[in-house]
Amino acid sequence: QSALSQPPSASGTPGQRVTISCSGSxxxxxxxxxxxxxxxxxxxxxxxxxxxxxxxxxVPDRFSGSKSGTSASLAISGLQSEDEAIYYCAPWDxxxxxxxxxxxxxxxxx
Amino acid sequence: QVQLxxxxxxxxxxxxxxxxxxxxxxxxISSGGHHWSWIRQHPGKGPEWLGYIYxxxxxxxxxxxxxxxxxxxxxxxxxxxxxxxxxxxxDTAVYFCARGxxxxxxxxxxxxxxxxxx
Numbered sequence: 728q729s730a731l732s733q734p735p736s737a738s739g740t741p742g743q744r745v746t747i748s749c750s751g752s753x754x755x756x757x758x759x760x761x762x763x764x765x766x767x768x769x770x771x772x773x774x775x776x777x778x779x780x781x782x783x784x785x786v787p788d789r790f791s792g793s794k795s796g797t798s799a800s801l802a803i804s805g806l807q808s809e810d811e812a813i814y815y816c817a818p819w820d821x822x823x824x825x826x827x828x829x830x831x832x833x834x835x836x837x
Numbered sequence: 838q839v840q841l842x843x844x845x846x847x848x849x850x851x852x853x854x855x856x857x858x859x860x861x862x863x864x865x866i867s868s869g870g871h872h873w874s875w876i877r878q879h880p881g882k883g884p885e886w887l888g889y890i891y892x893x894x895x896x897x898x899x900x901x902x903x904x905x906x907x908x909x910x911x912x913x914x915x916x917x918x919x920x921x922x923x924x925x926x927x928d929t930a931v932y933f934c935a936r937g938x939x940x941x942x943x944x945x946x947x948x949x950x951x952x953x954x955x
Contacts, residue, residue: 729883759940764884771933771945772884778941815883819940824897826874826942828883 730755731816731829738835744804747832749816751797755827759819761799763792766813766831775814776801803834811836839863841934841946849928849953855921859934859946860914866892867912872937875908875919877930878948885930889937890917924953 732750739745751757760779764772774783776792779799789805799818803810813831820827845857859873866873874889888898890908898906902921910917921928931948 762941771948773945774941774943777943783943817884817942823886823899825886825889825899826876826937826940827886830883 729830730820730827731818733814733816733829733832735830736833736835738837739803739806740837741806741808743806744802745806745834747801747803747814747816747834749799749801749829751799751816751818751827753797754822755797755818755820756794756799756816757797758821761792761794761816761818762826763801764815764817764828766815772815806836808836810834839936839944841936841944843932843934843946843949845949845951847949847951849924849951850955851925851953852923855924855928855932855951855953856918857932857934857949857951858916858918860916861936862915864936865912866910866915866917868892870938873910873917874935874937874942876933876935876942876945878933879927879930884933887919887921926953929953 763776765775766772779794780792791802816829840862842860849855872889875887878884890896896908905922907920933948935942935945
């Protein structure tokens with residue numbers, strides 16, 4: 728069982744805005760910044776956002792991240808079919824001295 | 838641009854040792870400033886960080902695996918390695934090597950499926 732809690736699924740229609748939440752605790756989100764990864768089927772996770780709200784090079788500004796207390800969220804506006812993927816939040820965890828991953832949220836574009 | 842590629846046996850027998858190596862290209866491990874990680878992912882689950890190592894050989898392991906895991910680095914070959922001993926079926930997973938800096942892991946290999954079975 729992951730130390731982080733994400734909804735297992737989310738969905739939206741093209742053009743809509745979707746938000747994915749990630750709930751953690753003191754040693755992880757409460758203390759460190761949050762990274763978000765996007766994973767397409769059969770591929771490695773790809774870094775999407777880092778340090779809560781910084782987009783990796785090439786990621787469109789439709790993607791945004793935020794953090795408050797021990798929770799974080801990833802928002803995707805202007806939803807597109809290519810956004811269909813599994814999204815993982817992943818902050819550093821001081822008790823683990825390593826990266827901890829959420830269980831993932833599977834985003835479906837209807 | 839950094840590229841990472843995992844290689845090693847895809848099938849390991851129970852109680853034996855899983856060994857994987859990650860070849861790094863595009864950046865020298867010896868240039869410093871980064872840590873080099875192993876991460877695994879069981880089917881249908883989120884990734885699980887196993888540990889990381891620096892170019893000087895300092896390594897940090899997931900506490901629950903500490904008794905079974907060893908990482909090493911060979912800067913002359915620009916490679917780093919993972920050994921996981923006494924494997925069981927639950928160690929069957931896709932294993933990824935990755936590069937990080939501070940609290941951000943930014944580049945991953947494509948991953949390799951390792952199956953533990955007799």
